[in-house]
Structure formats: C-alpha cells, structure tokens
Amino acid sequence: xKTKARIRIIVLINLVMIPxxxxxxxxxxxxxxxxxxxxxxxxxxxxxGLFLGNDFWWVLLKSVVLSSSIAILAxxxxxxxxxxxxxxRYRDILHSIAYLPxxxxxxxxxxxxxxxxxxxxxxxxxAGVLIAQLLISFPFVVLLFSKHWNHELKNQEILSMSLxxxxxxxxxxxxxxLTMRLIKLSLIQTFLISWFDYGISLVxxxxxxxxxxxxxxxxxxxxxxxxxxxxxxxxxxPPVMLSIVQHKLSSNVA
Amino acid sequence: MKxxxxxxxxxxxxxxxxxxxxxxxxxxxxxxxxxxxKGFSLVAWQNVLTDDFVKxxxxxTIFVATISLVxxxxxxxxVVLKSNWLRRSGIAxxxxxxxxxxxxxxxxxxxxxxxxxxxLLSRIFYQxxxxxxxxxxxGLVNDNLNIGVILCMxxxxxxxxxxxxxxxxxxSGMNRYVTLAASLGAGRYQTDMKIVxxxxxxxxxxxxxxxxxxLFGNFEIPLILGRQHPAQVSVLIGQKFTKYDLGDLPEAYxxxxxxVLVVLxxxxxxxxxxxxxxxx
Numbered sequence: 001x002k003t004k005a006r007i008r009i010i011v012l013i014n015l016v017m018i019p020x021x022x023x024x025x026x027x028x029x030x031x032x033x034x035x036x037x038x039x040x041x042x043x044x045x046x047x048x049g050l051f052l053g054n055d056f057w058w059v060l061l062k063s064v065v066l067s068s069s070i071a072i073l074a075x076x077x078x079x080x081x082x083x084x085x086x087x088x089r090y091r092d093i094l095h096s097i098a099y100l101p102x103x104x105x106x107x108x109x110x111x112x113x114x115x116x117x118x119x120x121x122x123x124x125x126x127a128g129v130l131i132a133q134l135l136i137s138f139p140f141v142v143l144l145f146s147k148h149w150n151h152e153l154k155n156q157e158i159l160s161m162s163l164x165x166x167x168x169x170x171x172x173x174x175x176x177x178l179t180m181r182l183i184k185l186s187l188i189q190t191f192l193i194s195w196f197d198y199g200i201s202l203v204x205x206x207x208x209x210x211x212x213x214x215x216x217x218x219x220x221x222x223x224x225x226x227x228x229x230x231x232x233x234x235x236x237x238p239p240v241m242l243s244i245v246q247h248k249l250s251s252n253v254a
Numbered sequence: 255m256k257x258x259x260x261x262x263x264x265x266x267x268x269x270x271x272x273x274x275x276x277x278x279x280x281x282x283x284x285x286x287x288x289x290x291x292k293g294f295s296l297v298a299w300q301n302v303l304t305d306d307f308v309k310x311x312x313x314x315t316i317f318v319a320t321i322s323l324v325x326x327x328x329x330x331x332x333v334v335l336k337s338n339w340l341r342r343s344g345i346a347x348x349x350x351x352x353x354x355x356x357x358x359x360x361x362x363x364x365x366x367x368x369x370x371x372x373x374l375l376s377r378i379f380y381q382x383x384x385x386x387x388x389x390x391x392x393g394l395v396n397d398n399l400n401i402g403v404i405l406c407m408x409x410x411x412x413x414x415x416x417x418x419x420x421x422x423x424x425x426s427g428m429n430r431y432v433t434l435a436a437s438l439g440a441g442r443y444q445t446d447m448k449i450v451x452x453x454x455x456x457x458x459x460x461x462x463x464x465x466x467x468x469l470f471g472n473f474e475i476p477l478i479l480g481r482q483h484p485a486q487v488s489v490l491i492g493q494k495f496t497k498y499d500l501g502d503l504p505e506a507y508x509x510x511x512x513x514v515l516v517v518l519x520x521x522x523x524x525x526x527x528x529x530x531x532x533x534x
Contacts, residue, residue, distance in 0.1 A: 008337075009345055016349045019356065019364055022374075026367060034372045034388055035380040077267075084260040094261065096525055097268055103464065103521050104272075105471025105488045105513070111495050112275030112510050139268050196357035199473050199488075203495075213359055220363055220478065232360045239355035247351040250421070 020236070026229035046226035056215060056231060063212040064238075066126060067194035070133050075186045077134075078141035079179065085142070086149030095146045098139035106136060107199025117204050124208040132204040133197055137190040144186050145179075153178060185249045188242045195239060276514060283508035290500055298504035308509060311484040312516070314400065318476075318486065319469035322404045326411030327462060331454065334419040335446050341420050350420065353413035358406075362478040365406040369394040369479075395479050402479035403486070407469050414465070415458065422457045423450075463524035467517055487513055 030043035050056045085094050101109065110132060114123060122128030156178065160170040201211045212235050219228035281287045285295035302308050333340075340346045368374050376391035385391050395402035422428075428450060435445045476486035485493060491513065494506035
C-alpha cells in the first residue's frame with residue numbers, strides 16, 4: 001500500500017514538473033532543427049544573455065516593486081473599507097458590485113478607461129499601471145475579506161471596547177491579529193494578480209512602463225524562444241513559492 | 255457619516271472608472287466625441303452589427319470559452335472522484351497548487367511550442383513514423399477550430415477546479431452523505447452521480463460563472479494560439495484599438511460595449527442564480 005501511494009505521488013510530481021522541464025529544455029536548446037527531438041547542441045547563451053547583457057534584472061526588479069506596492073495598497077485599502085461595508089444595510093449588494101471589475105477582461109477594461117490616463121498624463125507611466133491594476137485588485141480583496149467580518153469578530157471588537165479600549169487599540173490589538181492570515185492570503189493573491197497582468201500593463205503602460213510579462217511577450221513575438229523560456233522560468237519562481245505558502249495559509253483558514 | 259463617506263469612496267473606486275469607460279465608449283462609438291468626430295452618427299454601430307466577422311468572433315469566443323470550461327471542469331471532477339488519495343496526502347496538496355502559478359501567457363507559449371507544426375509533438379510523431387513530413391502534422395495552433403486555445407484554456411481551468419473540488423469535499427461534510435447513502439445500499443456510481451457531483455457543482459456554480467467570464471475575455475491565450483481572422487473578441491478589440499486608422503476607433507468602442515453587454519447579462523444571470531442557490 002505504501003509503495004502504491006509513493007508511486008502515485010511520484011507520478012503526480014512528474015506531471016506537475018513537466019512544464020518546468022519543458023521550459024528548461026527550451027531555454028538551453030541550442031540548435032534544434034526539425035525533425036530532431038533533441039537539440040543538436042545545448043547552450044546557456046539565453047541565460048548568459050538575459051542576465052549579463054540585458055536589462056531583464058532591472059525590469060524584474062521594477063515588476064517586483066510594482067506588484068508588492070499593489071499587494072500592500074489593495075490589502076490596506078480593502079481592510080478598512082470592507083470592514084465598514086460589512087456594517088452597511090446593503091452590504092450584500094455592495095459586495096456583489098465588487099465582482100464587476102474582476103469579471104471584465106483587463107485588456108478591454110484598460111482600453112475603455114485609457115482616456116482617463118491619457119488626460120491625467122499617467123499613460124505610459126508606472127504610476128498609471130499601478131492605479132489601473134489597483135482598480136481590479138482592490139475589489140478582489142474586498143470580496144476576499146467580505147465573509148471575514150462576521151458576528152463573532154464584531155462581538156470581540158465590542159467586548160474590547162466595552163473593556164475600555166479605544167477604536168484604534170481595538171483595531172491594532174484585536175482585529176488585526178485575528179485577520180492576519182487573511183491579510184497574508186490577500187497580499188499573495190494581489191501580488192499574483194499584478195505579477196500575471198499583461199493586458200493593463202500593455203495598454204496603460206504603453207510599452208514604456210515595462211514589466212516582466214511584457215518582456216516575455218516581446219521575446220515570444222521576436223521568436224526568441226530560448227530567451228522567452230528563460231524569462232518565463234524566472235517569472236515563475238515567485239508565484240510557485242507563493243502558491244505553496246498560499247496552500248498552507250488556505251489549509252489553516254479552512 | 256464616516257461610513258457613508260467610505261461607501262461613497264468604495265463606489266467611486268469600483269464603479270466610477272467602469273461607468274466613465276462605458277459612457278465614454280458610448281459617446282465615442284456614436285461619433286459624439288473623438289478626433290475625427292463629425293457629430294452624432296450610428297454608422298459605427300451599423301458597421302459592427304452587420305459585420306459578419308464581429309458576429310463570428312463573438313460566437314466563436316462563446317463556443318471556445320464554454321467548451322474549454324466544460325472539458326476542464328469535467329476532467330477535474332473525474333480526477334477528484336477517482337483519486338480519493340489526493341485529499342489525504344499533504345505533498346499532493348502542495349503539488350496541486352503549483353500549476354496555479356502559471357500565467358496564461360506562459361501556458362500559451364508552452365502550448366505553442368508543443369503543438370505547432372515544428373513543435374515537440376510533431377517531431378515525436380515524425381520519429382515514430384506517424385508523419386513523413388512537417389506538413390503532415392495537423393494544424394493545432396492558429397487553426398480554424400481553435401483547438402490549441404481550447405486545450406490551453408481547459409488545462410488552465412483544470413488545476414483550479416481540482417483544488418477547489420478537493421477543498422470542498424473536505425470541508426462540506428460530503429462524506430457523511432456518501433456514508434449514509436452507501437449504508438442505504440447505494441453503489442459508488444450512484445453516490446457519485448446523485449450526491450457528490452450535484453453538490454460539488456452547486457458549490458462551484460459561481461466560480462464556474464466567473465471562470466467563464468475570465469475565459470471569454472482572456473487575451474493572451476487567443477493572441478498566441480488563436481485564429482486571427484476572425485479573432486477572439488478580446489484580440490479583435492485589441493486589433494481595432496491598436497490600428498493606425500483612427501476611423502476604426504468608434505467601431506472598437508462599439509465592439510467593447512457589446513462585450514460589456516454580454517458580461518453584464520451573464521453576470522446578472524449568475525448573480526440571480528447564485529442568490530436562488532443560497533436561498534435553498
């Protein structure tokens with residue numbers, strides 16, 4: 001029985017790893033002519049080129065800063081706003097509205113609202129991309145928090161205040177610690193929404209505000225397969241690590 | 255008072271840009287504003303509504319999103335029902351989360367490298383003697399039937415629903431119903447068909463609707479793998495907006511509004527359905 005379980009896990013691990021192995025294969029395949037299944041020679045040119053003779057590191061760093069900023073801003077805003085919304089008479093309708101921006105295709109949404117960014121001079125800037133991504137990630141976090149503000153939590157806050165704590169002390173000492181797991185989950189999810197975003201960065205960033213995923217499409221469009229594969233592998237590192245953390249957090253929340 | 259200000263701020267942030275975008279698109283598509291505007295006109299709308307390409311683009315996108323979702327959800331249901339061990343293994347739980355880390359862009363890129371005529375699958379077929387020339391391999395990307403897009407979208411949906419169904423089976427207390435049905439003489443097939451699948455689908459209803467909308471509006475996958483004439487709706491809108499011909503912009507806004515209309519109809523339908531499910 002143990003052997004059977006082990007085989008199943010090994011098969012699952014192999015299946016999950018196939019895309020990563022394929023990406024690694026493409027990133028080091030030198031000359032690879034049809035109909036060869038394996039390349040004529042292996043090469044680390046793409047890895048060298050991407051990290052030594054290219055500004056990819058710089059673009060990657062900008063993407064990390066952008067996605068981290070989105071994660072922090074969206075989570076902080078949603079924490080305070082959704083707490084107030086949960087006490088509103090029409091909270092269900094207000095929460096349902098939050099599904100709307102998330103339901104639209106980011107690229108079409110961006111095309112429809114790009115005039116706001118042109119008029120405000122934010123098109124083609126990182127600030128513009130940040131605001132536009134926030135318009136999608138903020139409602140998402142409101143939804144994530146919506147079910148958290150239940151009677152139990154409200155009662156704990158009332159108890160804290162009836163014992164003499166101020167509203168500020170209640171939020172810092174009671175509400176925040178009880179919400180910490182959800183906050184971590186929200187930080188991860190919003191980081192990933194921004195990290196994966198192509199449509200908004202393309203339209204609002206206009207190619208001037210470069211992100212890692214835009215750079216990958218640039219390599220794909222140039223048919224620069226090795227560079228695209230290498231950049232994709234690097235792009236996948238944060239999401240894979242965060243997915244594992246997210247799995248642990250979701251298990252605890254559940 | 256403070257609460258009302260917060261609600262107002264929330265509505266401005268969530269609905270403000272959306273409404274502004276819709277109003278601007280309406281004005282632009284009717285020629286009321288824009289660089290080449292000559293006053294109110296419905297020409298762009300007439301062009302869009304009578305354009306066969308636009309109609310085919312919408313129908314094709316609806317078909318692709320629906321079929322991909324059906325394949326992805328059905329495959330996830332099948333795997334979860336046949337693999338009880340997935341729920342018990344900690345490593346399996348971690349492994350199932352890893353595919354969720356794939357952005358659509360990278361998934362589409364990999365699918366292209368696998369399926370195009372000079373791709374890995376075509377080479378393997380050639381080496382196995384199943385094809386004798388590069389042209390013998392069927393066109394699976396940028397093809398008329400959007401096979402590459404459907405496969406990629408189904409694979410994109412599949413891991414999410416596997417994780418979702420595994421979690422729902424764990425926390426919804428489904429085992430109690432299954433045990434009860436089994437003790438009353440129901441077989442495995444009957445409990446799956448009459449209890450597990452209906453309950454899982456009821457839990458998943460809203461996510462299925464949201465995923466349909468996400469697939470319907472997805473840009474990256476059809477951009478890399480899809481047919482370009484007529485393209486999927488999001489790509490078609492992208493093409494209209496990024497053309498150098500400014501005369502195409504009113505049509506681009508009109509098609510965007512048609513897309514918004516479809517999303518709103520589906521959104522309201524599923525919201526209504528979701529309320530009915532929650533009320534039961």
